[in-house]
Amino acid sequence: MTENQAKPAAVPIKLYKSEEKIYPRETKGYFQNLRHIALFALLGLYYGLPWLNWGERQAVLFDLPARKFHIFGLTLWPQDFFFLTLLLIMAGLSLFFFTALAGRVWCGFACPQTVWTDAFIWMERLVEGSRSKQIKLSKMPWNAEKIRKRVIKQLLWVSFALWTGFTFFGYFTPIGELASLLWSGDASFWQWFWVLFYGFATYGNAGFMREQVCKYMCPYARFQSAMFDKDTLVITYDEQRGEPRKRGAKRSEGSETAGDCIDCGLCVQVCPTGIDIRNGLQYECIACAACIDVCNSVMTQVNRPSNLIQYTTESSREGKKTKILRPRIVIYAVLLGLLFAGFVTALAMRSSVQFDVLRDRNALYQVVGNDQIVNRYTLKVMNKGNIDQRYRIDVEGLPEASIEVANERVISAGEIANVAIQVTVPNAALRDRSQTITLRLTEEFGESPATMSEKTRFFGP
Numbered sequence: 001m002t003e004n005q006a007k008p009a010a011v012p013i014k015l016y017k018s019e020e021k022i023y024p025r026e027t028k029g030y031f032q033n034l035r036h037i038a039l040f041a042l043l044g045l046y047y048g049l050p051w052l053n054w055g056e057r058q059a060v061l062f063d064l065p066a067r068k069f070h071i072f073g074l075t076l077w078p079q080d081f082f083f084l085t086l087l088l089i090m091a092g093l094s095l096f097f098f099t100a101l102a103g104r105v106w107c108g109f110a111c112p113q114t115v116w117t118d119a120f121i122w123m124e125r126l127v128e129g130s131r132s133k134q135i136k137l138s139k140m141p142w143n144a145e146k147i148r149k150r151v152i153k154q155l156l157w158v159s160f161a162l163w164t165g166f167t168f169f170g171y172f173t174p175i176g177e178l179a180s181l182l183w184s185g186d187a188s189f190w191q192w193f194w195v196l197f198y199g200f201a202t203y204g205n206a207g208f209m210r211e212q213v214c215k216y217m218c219p220y221a222r223f224q225s226a227m228f229d230k231d232t233l234v235i236t237y238d239e240q241r242g243e244p245r246k247r248g249a250k251r252s253e254g255s256e257t258a259g260d261c262i263d264c265g266l267c268v269q270v271c272p273t274g275i276d277i278r279n280g281l282q283y284e285c286i287a288c289a290a291c292i293d294v295c296n297s298v299m300t301q302v303n304r305p306s307n308l309i310q311y312t313t314e315s316s317r318e319g320k321k322t323k324i325l326r327p328r329i330v331i332y333a334v335l336l337g338l339l340f341a342g343f344v345t346a347l348a349m350r351s352s353v354q355f356d357v358l359r360d361r362n363a364l365y366q367v368v369g370n371d372q373i374v375n376r377y378t379l380k381v382m383n384k385g386n387i388d389q390r391y392r393i394d395v396e397g398l399p400e401a402s403i404e405v406a407n408e409r410v411i412s413a414g415e416i417a418n419v420a421i422q423v424t425v426p427n428a429a430l431r432d433r434s435q436t437i438t439l440r441l442t443e444e445f446g447e448s449p450a451t452m453s454e455k456t457r458f459f460g461p
């Protein structure tokens with residue numbers, strides 16, 4: 001190259017490819033109806049539940065400062081962490097079970113990311129119109145119409161996101177109180193922070209990032225294929241029937257008979273993750289079944305049988321029978337059944353009273369009068385029931401022992417109280433210098449009084 005020759009302009013290499021916004025086309029059909037039912041049910045539950053009362057309090061309230069989880073008539077304490085663990089294990093196992101059985105049905109119909117994204121897309125359509133109108137608007141220079149539509153859309157999105165954040169926080173603090181605190185401006189910094197934080201997270205995930213959360217952030221999308229087998233339901237394009245795809249006049253050109261796919265591209269346009277299911281099963285597919293619905297409507301229009309795209313299994317496509325009862329399904333179902341039975345039994349047997357025994361640290365024992373030996377204890381009693389309660393305290397394992405309660409009183413529902421007691425035994429009745437005794441608490445009120453016992457030591461000379 002001579003010095004007079006111009007140097008070619010440097011072409012920057014982009015290491016990051018920005019995602020193009022996807023404008024999913026609206027579609028109707030059997031699966032979309034099911035998805036709408038699921039969407040209304042789940043959102044209705046989410047926004048309505050915190051406003052439901054159960055007796056004097058909110059029906060579902062995770063009261064973290066008081067370390068109590070209220071779920072209708074049930075109150076779980078930190079000591080009941082076991083139940084939460086069981087619930088989480090069952091939720092994980094259910095995900096495995098349903099994935100092995102029906103593929104990504106969770107992603108397409110019940111995942112909060114999908115449900116809230118659908119709600120945001122619905123608002124976008126309401127303001128900006130159909131897919132083609134949205135694309136046209138995005139390419140349009142900024143003018144009064146574009147500004148008006150974008151402002152209305154953002155107002156709707158932000159309000160919905162803030163309401164979502166407020167509702168979410170309402171599961172952790174009584175929602176009526178929270179509403180009046182926010183309204184009167186008396187809410188604390190942290191109350192505002194959490195409402196705004198959850199609102200912002202909703203806006204970011206469902207309004208802004210949408211399908212990118214499923215494609216790049218969700219771990220489930222990555223490992224779900226490990227739970228798939230030949231008999232798992234997946235959404236598939238019937239290549240044998242559809243190919244060679246041809247559109248318009250090309251369908252009658254050439255000697256090759258055109259397949260059923262008229263290459264209209266609608267299955268791609270309705271896809272919320274922007275993939276072409278005709279290229280085979282891809283991890284980006286969230287199994288929303290929009291491509292099934294739209295393709296079925298196309299097939300109806302061109303007088304071809306439906307289900308060119310359908311829910312099917314690999315076995316079925318190979319002409320074999322799909323096995324529903326297979327080892328992994330049976331194992332997941334049995335484990336789930338056992339866990340569920342264990343959960344219900346443990347819940348039914350759960351005592352509404354719990355207590356710990358703390359010995360007096362100042363003296364092992366005290367001799368009163370000539371031969372009375374006294375040991376003092378503090379009982380940390382937790383009333384886990386729903387009514388105020390008084391308790392009868394008995395001692396076992398010490399003949400001739402008597403109990404004196406220093407501060408006997410009614411303990412409110414949900415209260416933890418320290419009860420001071422002293423156990424007195426004649427010296428002659430003691431078998432040993434130290435012996436095990438059992439303290440038993442029995443509820444005095446209620447139809448089926450609960451009882452609980454704890455072992456401790458009694459010391460003598």
Ligand code: SF4
Nearest residue numbers: 261262264265267295
């Ligand atoms: S919607 Fe059906 S007919 Fe249209 S391109 Fe997709 S598979 Fe082919």
Ligand code: SF4
Nearest residue numbers: 271285286288289291
């Ligand atoms: S390929 Fe079909 S089922 Fe999968 S995400 Fe796209 S539209 Fe939904």
